[in-house]
Amino acid sequence: MKTTAISVSCQHVLSHSRLTARLPDFLTLMKPRVMLLAVFTAVVGLAIAPGHLDPLLRCIAILGIAAGAGAAGVLNMWYDADIDAVMTRTSRRPIPRGKISRTEALAFGLILAGSAVALLACAVNVQTAALLTFTIFFYVVVYTMWLKRRTPQNIVIGGAAGALPPVIGWAAATGDVGIEPVILFLIVFLWTPPHFWALSLNRADEYARAGVPMLPVIAGRHVTIRQILIYSALLVPTSVLPWALGFAGAIYGATAVVSGAIFIGLAWQLSRNMSLDADRRAAHRLFVFSISYLFVLFAALLTDHSGDPLSSMHPSQGARADVGSARAELSIRPARTVRSSHGVNEDVV
Numbered sequence: 001m002k003t004t005a006i007s008v009s010c011q012h013v014l015s016h017s018r019l020t021a022r023l024p025d026f027l028t029l030m031k032p033r034v035m036l037l038a039v040f041t042a043v044v045g046l047a048i049a050p051g052h053l054d055p056l057l058r059c060i061a062i063l064g065i066a067a068g069a070g071a072a073g074v075l076n077m078w079y080d081a082d083i084d085a086v087m088t089r090t091s092r093r094p095i096p097r098g099k100i101s102r103t104e105a106l107a108f109g110l111i112l113a114g115s116a117v118a119l120l121a122c123a124v125n126v127q128t129a130a131l132l133t134f135t136i137f138f139y140v141v142v143y144t145m146w147l148k149r150r151t152p153q154n155i156v157i158g159g160a161a162g163a164l165p166p167v168i169g170w171a172a173a174t175g176d177v178g179i180e181p182v183i184l185f186l187i188v189f190l191w192t193p194p195h196f197w198a199l200s201l202n203r204a205d206e207y208a209r210a211g212v213p214m215l216p217v218i219a220g221r222h223v224t225i226r227q228i229l230i231y232s233a234l235l236v237p238t239s240v241l242p243w244a245l246g247f248a249g250a251i252y253g254a255t256a257v258v259s260g261a262i263f264i265g266l267a268w269q270l271s272r273n274m275s276l277d278a279d280r281r282a283a284h285r286l287f288v289f290s291i292s293y294l295f296v297l298f299a300a301l302l303t304d305h306s307g308d309p310l311s312s313m314h315p316s317q318g319a320r321a322d323v324g325s326a327r328a329e330l331s332i333r334p335a336r337t338v339r340s341s342h343g344v345n346e347d348v349v
Contacts, residue, residue: 025094029105030112031073037294038069038165041188044298045169045181048247048305053173060123061172065165067116068132072139072161074109078102079144086210089203120172128172135164149211152218159192160185166298183241184298190235191294194228194267198287201225202280221279225271228286232267236260239297248304255300259293 042065046058053061077084077095081102084090094100113136121129143158151157163185170181197215200207201224204216216224239260243253266289270282 022099025099026108028094029074029077029100029108030070031076032070034073034162035066035069038162039066040295041184041298042165042169042172044302045166045184046173047169047302048180049170049173051173057124058172060119061128061169064116064120064124064128065132065168065172067112067119068136069165071109071113071116072136074105074112075136075140076144078105078109079140080148081105083210083212087203087206089206124172125175127175127177128168131164131168131171135161135168138164150213152213152215154213155196155215156193159189159196162192163188179245180242180247183238183245186238186241187235187297188294190231190238191290193231194235194263195287195290195294197224197228198270198283198290201283202287225279229267229271232264236264242301248301250304252297252300252304256297259296262289263293 039062043062046053046061077093080090081093081095084093085096090096095102095105117129117133117136120132139158139161143154143161147154147158166184166188167177167181170184171177200214201216201221204214204221207214208217215227236256239256240253242248243250243256263286266282266286270279270286273279273282
């Protein structure tokens with residue numbers, strides 16, 4: 001009896017040890033770098049939204065969005081395991097290496113996705129949960145299962161999934177969607193094609209071998225570079241809209257203009273290169289800069305917002321403050337001055 005108990009205990013310890021050893025592989029399935037970028041843009045959407053969300057609910061919202069983004073990555077790797085095994089860039093992922101089976105990945109992804117949606121629905125609001133559900137569905141079913149292997153526009157259309165996190169963050173704070181998160185969506189949406197096409201220019205042979213119809217494989221380098229330049233030209237003015245429309249300040253405006261000029265410059269340099277080696281170097285430079293570009297842009301927006309004490313005020317608090325200010329004005333200023341003050345308050349609202 002004692003020997004049996006010891007044997008069961010040893011098996012339990014070994015099983016726990018194996019699970020702990022495989023934990024990094026499960027984390028890799030969640031595409032942590034992509035997940036962190038999605039979470040960061042969601043945090044910015046959450047931070048700049050009007051109103052006030054309890055700190056605990058903020059943490060729950062961020063946790064749910066992170067889990068949802070990770071689940072989308074897991075399910076993407078589950079379905080694309082055959083492609084990943086062929087491409088050099090992805091052949092070291094856990095499923096092609098045999099570290100995690102496809103069945104385990106599917107179960108993990110579905111449990112993670114369901115838990116994330118349920119958490120947001122129960123603790124935050126139904127709108128946020130619905131947006132996260134749509135994002136996961138769009139990335140896994142529409143992009144991964146349908147578009148990726150069928151059309152060179154896979155990145156363009158599928159990029160909508162990666163552009164939704166700031167909208168989800170905004171909805172977590174407000175329960176609604178406004179023009180501000182839509183503009184942030186457009187920024188990420190227009191950023192996605194030049195970012196991924198700059199990468200795929202130097203990986204065209206791998207994509208061709210895997211049977212993925214990326215634009216460089218189907219249309220060639222010259223057409224791809226021209227499309228990169230077009231999307232870059234659309235991205236830069238769109239990135240200035242938050243400042244132009246007044247929900248971002250001078251820090252963001254200057255950052256958008258300067259970083260946008262660099263982005264356009266790198267895309268233009270790519271279009272001017274004649275030799276293949278120079279072309280490859282230019283594509284790599286644009287790809288590397290595009291990663292920092294999005295982070296810097298959203299960090300500047302967050303910095304601008306954190307410096308505005310009125311931005312974190314709940315709408316009802318702002319209204320009460322305006323009423324109190326108007327009453328004070330009535331008691332100490334003549335009617336002509338009160339009308340001026342009322343005009344300023346309308347601008348603030």
